[in-house]
Amino acid sequence: MQYKITDICKIIGAEAHLSNPNSIVEHISIDSRRIIDNNNILFFAISGQFNDGHNYIEELADKGIYNFVVTHIPDLKNKKSSLNFLIVKDIIKAFQKLCAYHRRLYDYKVIGITGSNGKTIVKEWLYQILHTKYNIVRSPKSYNSQVGVPLSVWQMNYKNNLAIFEAGISKPGEMNNLEKIIKPQIGVFSNLGDAHSENFRSIKEKAIEKLKLFKNSEVIIANIDNKIIADLLKSIKNKKILKVSFKDKNADLFVENNNKKLVINYKNKIFNFNLPFNDLASAENSVLCILTCLYLGVEIEFILKQIEQLHAVEMRLQKIEGINNNFIINDTYNSDINSLEISVDLLVKQDNTKQNTVILTDILQTEKNSNELYSKVSKILSSKGVKRFIGIGKTISKYAELIKVKNKKFYNTTEEFIAGYDVKEFVNQNILIKGARDFKLERIVKLLERQTHQTVFEINLSAIESNYKAIRTAIPRKTKIMGMVKAYSYGSGSYEVAKLLQDCAIDYLCVAYIDEGIHLREKGITKPIMVMNPDLKKLEKMLRYKLEPEIYSFSMLDSIIDFFKYFVLQEIDKVSIHIEIDTGMHRLGFMPEETDLLIEKLKENKFIEVKSIFSHLAGSDEVHLKSFTENQIEKFNTLAQKISKGLSSKPLFHILNSSGIFHYKVGHFDMVRAGIALYGIDPYNSSPVKLNETGTLKSYISQIKTVKAGEGISYGLHSKSEKERKIAVIAMGYADGLNRKLSNGNWHVFINNQKAATVGNICMDMFMADVSNIKCEEGDEVIIFGKQNSINNMAARIGTIPYEILTSVSPRVKRIYWYE
Numbered sequence: 002m003q004y005k006i007t008d009i010c011k012i013i014g015a016e017a018h019l020s021n022p023n024s025i026v027e028h029i030s031i032d033s034r035r036i037i038d039n040n041n042i043l044f045f046a047i048s049g050q051f052n053d054g055h056n057y058i059e060e061l062a063d064k065g066i067y068n069f070v071v072t073h074i075p076d077l078k079n080k081k082s083s084l085n086f087l088i089v090k091d092i093i094k095a096f097q098k099l100c101a102y103h104r105r106l107y108d109y110k111v112i113g114i115t116g117s118n119g120k121t122i123v124k125e126w127l128y129q130i131l132h133t134k135y136n137i138v139r140s141p142k143s144y145n146s147q148v149g150v151p152l153s154v155w156q157m158n159y160k161n162n163l164a165i166f167e168a169g170i171s172k173p174g175e176m177n178n179l180e181k182i183i184k185p186q187i188g189v190f191s192n193l194g195d196a197h198s199e200n201f202r203s204i205k206e207k208a209i210e211k212l213k214l215f216k217n218s219e220v221i222i223a224n225i226d227n228k229i230i231a232d233l234l235k236s237i238k239n240k241k242i243l244k245v246s247f248k249d250k251n252a253d254l255f256v257e258n259n260n261k262k263l264v265i266n267y268k269n270k271i272f273n274f275n276l277p278f279n280d281l282a283s284a285e286n287s288v289l290c291i292l293t294c295l296y297l298g299v300e301i302e303f304i305l306k307q308i309e310q311l312h313a314v315e316m317r318l319q320k321i322e323g324i325n326n327n328f329i330i331n332d333t334y335n336s337d338i339n340s341l342e343i344s345v346d347l348l349v350k351q352d353n354t355k356q357n358t359v360i361l362t363d364i365l366q367t368e369k370n371s372n373e374l375y376s377k378v379s380k381i382l383s384s385k386g387v388k389r390f391i392g393i394g395k396t397i398s399k400y401a402e403l404i405k406v407k408n409k410k411f412y413n414t415t416e417e418f419i420a421g422y423d424v425k426e427f428v429n430q431n432i433l434i435k436g437a438r439d440f441k442l443e444r445i446v447k448l449l450e451r452q453t454h455q456t457v458f459e460i461n462l463s464a465i466e467s468n469y470k471a472i473r474t475a476i477p478r479k480t481k482i483m484g485m486v487k488a489y490s491y492g493s494g495s496y497e498v499a500k501l502l503q504d505c506a507i508d509y510l511c512v513a514y515i516d517e518g519i520h521l522r523e524k525g526i527t528k529p530i531m532v533m534n535p536d537l538k539k540l541e542k543m544l545r546y547k548l549e550p551e552i553y554s555f556s557m558l559d560s561i562i563d564f565f566k567y568f569v570l571q572e573i574d575k576v577s578i579h580i581e582i583d584t585g586m587h588r589l590g591f592m593p594e595e596t597d598l599l600i601e602k603l604k605e606n607k608f609i610e611v612k613s614i615f616s617h618l619a620g621s622d623e624v625h626l627k628s629f630t631e632n633q634i635e636k637f638n639t640l641a642q643k644i645s646k647g648l649s650s651k652p653l654f655h656i657l658n659s660s661g662i663f664h665y666k667v668g669h670f671d672m673v674r675a676g677i678a679l680y681g682i683d684p685y686n687s688s689p690v691k692l693n694e695t696g697t698l699k700s701y702i703s704q705i706k707t708v709k710a711g712e713g714i715s716y717g718l719h720s721k722s723e724k725e726r727k728i729a730v731i732a733m734g735y736a737d738g739l740n741r742k743l744s745n746g747n748w749h750v751f752i753n754n755q756k757a758a759t760v761g762n763i764c765m766d767m768f769m770a771d772v773s774n775i776k777c778e779e780g781d782e783v784i785i786f787g788k789q790n791s792i793n794n795m796a797a798r799i800g801t802i803p804y805e806i807l808t809s810v811s812p813r814v815k816r817i818y819w820y821e
Contacts, residue, residue, distance in 0.1 A: 002103065002158055003027050006068055006085050009043065012102045013095040015070065015087035024068055024085055029155055031096065031148055033057040035346055036384070039065040045096045046071045047148070052506065054092075058084075070095055093147060100151035101182045107157050111164040112293065113185025113218065115176075115211045117194035119286050120145060120167040125314040126290045127165055130307040134299065135163035141339035145169035150179050156339070163297075168214050172200035176213040188215030189293055190223035191286065193230055199691050205229050215240075222292050224285055225252060243296060245288050254292045258284050265291065267301065274305040277312070280754065287311065312438055318347060320462075320497065320818035323449045325428040328352060332435040333442035336364040338374060342381050344435050347820065349385045350504055351431040352496070353525040357387050358427075360445065362415075362436025363394030375400040382406055389430070393418055393440060415440045422448060456700040456733045457815045460494060462501050464693040465679055469505050471690040472675050475662060480669045481508035483655065485676035486521075487533065488513060488808045494816045496524045498679070503528050508672065515539050518548040529612070531579050540564050544573050549612055553581040553589040555598070562606050575608045579615060580652075582640050584633045586619040593640055600647035613653040613672065614641040621661035630661070634668040663689055682793065682803045697787035698810065700733040702752070702779050703767065714769055715761025719745050727773045729757065731783050734766040738809040739785065742799040744768070751784040752777050 006024040010017045027041035031054065036042060044066055046054030055075050062077065068085045070092055077084070089095040104111075112127065114120045121143045128139055138161040140153040145167040153166050168179040193208050201207040208229050215221045220241040225231040226248050234242050246252035255266040263284060265272050276287055287308055294304045319331040328351055332344045341361070348357055359382060364374055375397065382390060383405055390406040392398055398411040412418040427449060434449075436442050472482060484507045490498035499510055499521050511531045512518045518530045519542070535543060535550035537560045543550060552558050561576055580599070583590030591599055603609055616637045620626030634656060641654045654670040659678035661668060681694035708728050714720045729752065735741050744763045749756040750770055757770040770783070786792045786806075796803045 002106070003041070006043075006087075009099060010087050013070070013087065013089060013098050015089045015095065018074060018086040018088065020083055020085055021067065022085075026068055029096075029099070029152075031152070033061055035342060036061070036064070036066070042066050043068040043070065045069075045092050047092050047096070048072065096148065097151050097178055097182055100154045101184075104154045104157065104182060104184055107159070107161070107164075109162045109164065110187060110297070111166065111183060111185045112187045112189060113180075113183045113214050114165070114167045114189045114191055115169070115214045116189075116191030117207075119191035119282065120169065122283075122286050122314045123189060123191050123289055124165050124167050126286060126311055127293060129311055130290060130294055130304060131163065131297075131299070134303075136161050137163045137165060139165040140167050141337070142343060143167070143169075147175060147178060150182050154182050170207075170210060173206070173210055176210050180214050180216060183214065184217065185214065186219050187293065187296065188218040188221040189289055190215075190221065190230060191289060192224070192282075193227045205233075208233055212237075220296060222289060222296065224289065225249060243292055245285075245292055247285075254288055254295075256284070256288050263288070267295065270301075272301060272305060275309050277309065318344060318820045320351075321446070322451045322815065323427070323432065324451050325424065326355075327427055327429065327449060328355065328431045329446060329449055330431070330433045330435075331443075331446050332433065333446060334438065336362055336435065336437040338364055338377060341378065341435065344433055345381055345385045345387065348431055348433040349387070350500065352500075354429075354523070356389060356430045357385070358389040358391070358430045358432045359387050360391040360393065360432065360434045360436070360442070361397065362392075362440040362442065363396040365437045365439070371396060371400055372403070375403040379403050379405045391418070393436065393442075415442065415444060419444060419448065451815075455815075456698075456737055457817050458810050459697040459699060459817045459819065460497070461693070461695045461697070461820075462497070462818050463820050464681060464695040465498060465501055466505055468679050468681055468692050468695070469502065469507070469675070471692060472662060472673075472678055475690050476669050476673055479671075481653065481672040483507075483509035483511050483531065483672055483674045484679060485511050485674055487511060487517065490680075494818065496521060496526070497816070497818050499526050499528075500524070502679075511674065515543050515548060518543070519546050522546045522548070531613075537561065537564075544576060549577040549579060551579045551581055551589075553583075553591065555591075555595070555602075558599075558602060561609065562602070565606070565608050575610050577610045577612045579613045580611055580644065582614065582616050582637065582644075584616040584636045584640070584656075585629065586617045586633075588617065590616060593636070596640055596644055600644055603644075604647055607649075610650075611644075611648055611652045613655060614644055615655045615674075616641075618656060618658055618661050618665075621658060621665060630665060631667070634665060637668075638670075659683070677804055677807075680807065682807075694788065694792060696792070696807065696810075698733075698738075698785040698814075699787075700731050700783045700785060702729045702772075702777060702781050702783060703732045704730040705772065705777070705779055706730070713761070715744075715764060717762055719762060720760040724773075726760075726771055727775075728760060729770050729772045729777065729783075731768055731770060732766070733783075733785060734764045734768060736765045737811045737814050738806075739763055739768060740799050740801075740806075740809070743795070747798055748795060749790065751787075751789045752781055754789075757783075 004026045006026055007022050009026055025041050026043040029043050030036050031045045031047050044061055046069055055071060058069055058075055059077050062084060070087045070089060074086050114123050124139055128137055138156050144153045146169060150168055157164055166183050168183060170176050220243060222243045223230055225244045225246050244252040245254045247256050257264040263274055263276055276284060291304055321329040321331055323329045330348055387406060388408060390404055390409040392411040393415055395413050398413055401411050434442050434445055484502040486495050486499045495517060503526055509529050513533050515532055515536055518532050531549050531551060533551045537557060581590040583592050618630055618633055621630050637656045645651050653672045655672035655674060657665060657668045657673045659676050662673045678692060681692045683692055706728055708726050710723055710725050711721060733739050741763045744759055746758045749758045752772060752775050755775045757772050757775055759768055760771050761769045786795050792803050792806050796806050
């Protein structure tokens, strides 16, 4: 769909400053990094808490983009004469208004989905069921926010005959905006739970807000087993309500769940089918899909056949270490063209010293013709600088000439690729593996991934990013953040976390040792890095890698002074340092009485640049030490001000750690140090913002055996029982970081969503759990800690702190990184 820039001006009510009033708009963008085709783009320069789109207009203009929606016209020197500006007061509202207008051009059915959980799964399963009967446009991934919904709706065109969009909210008042954009005729309420409830006074208030999406719908489809939903639906008049229930036989679709087999009663007819999943959430999501399809007039026999072939919806991209220093992004779950750009964008954000390679199959289930489709694939690859491409499938091979990547190969099948696989062709690369499930690309992943211990530590990078943003909202806008990535980023992986934080525009990074900093520099990290325990014997190397040492004693300071007196380093004429002062913790740092001599030495040696002055709090996470902490902050400010006055430029002041950030606002100063909070742990256990734990430690069942009554288990033959028991042997031990104090029932793991207590002593490489009442098999997944069994609880069980648990996870445990 094409729009004249003058028409868009009228639609969004903008003040026009047009150099070319005949300009045509076909595409919209709010992210300068994800622009693929520069032709006919309208860029909305959204200003957020962390970034401002106006700052990228000059760069975009250099790339050939001429149309912008702004709140003001930036200073662009001589470029204004060739650009079009539409000035509005609120860019997001203008963005939503344009997409709402675009939605009104199409009269085919639109399904709107909301709920606390399951929105994306219901949307994707509806697509899996219906894609052969309809030409469907749907939300990419989980695009359900105030900007995600408009981007989704903008995809609508006259080739489609069904749309499926999801809508999510985080606070009251948001759903009315999304309703105006989606205008669904069919409403589906997926689930009501606690997710995203922090800005609502009650679950009921949240449910009322979500139901506003359906205020103009012709029908609402919902599970009435939730009493709040059932009561609210009863109050809705003059609207068709279709009900699903596992309890109420009078519902439009009554369901009985018998493990994987479901029995449904629809219009007094009984149907049986096998669901490929055995959890209740999947059963609830699947029957909502069934009733929605029935409302559309699809035959029940067809629906149930498709239901039995449903596959899991993976809403994350796995990042895996590969052989030959390769790094793999595993997206072997779908071949959706809309998600390809997201996946490639993630690929090129990895280690910039490596070549970027994409392995892609035929793209199935799309409304585009093949010529248009693979031309777009080529544009995505070219715009992101992908240097190597491997296509798998007969269709993509047929259109090989459209892929404008110099280094490219094509195979008709996955088997053909594997037969010709040469390990020497995959060295020092970032590799995206993406495609349709029919191609079974997991076989290629297994070829390329580094084989390690099967116990894995999964790190949710999306959660780390969310925690970073939560910290940012808790401090003044001018206050900077230093991200602590020492100790292997608290066990989570230094480079991966540092790269993520750099992409989030963090101000500073901090490591413990010089080698950690050098590793980050060699991987392409450019943000300033403070080194807390510098080995001054490596000072020259530290300076060449632009690392900034912490200085906490006169012997260290004198070493730096002597080094600069006797050595001449080409192009290095100063050293940036960070001064630590001891305000009461009595670990490292200059004592208060030493500050006069410190100031004197700093004044005498002009080549020393003090980047920051800081101190450590001894008890910011201890309530009984509140007065002591407040005294530390006051003492620090006095000493830092004194030192600062003697310097040619004011350094940054920082004293707050993770717990201090949320509870001692008086100490925010110029910068704060975010450590354990980035990983979802609040040491104070009363954070005013929502933090999400980022790590899940997993293993698997090696063996299941029956132990007779009265027999002991493991070394020392502890945990005897009067009853016969079924015991699972699990492939993780204290060599992997599982503390022996968790032995003999002092911890429980989760197997198939059920608790299993430890039995016997934990061994070096394995431990045992009682699974007498759990249906499980050898090879089943075991959750050591994660959302269901918090690391905070584990630490409390053995009288330690979460820091120790995280940093104790052994390097032999493979880290897997993923984005939601």
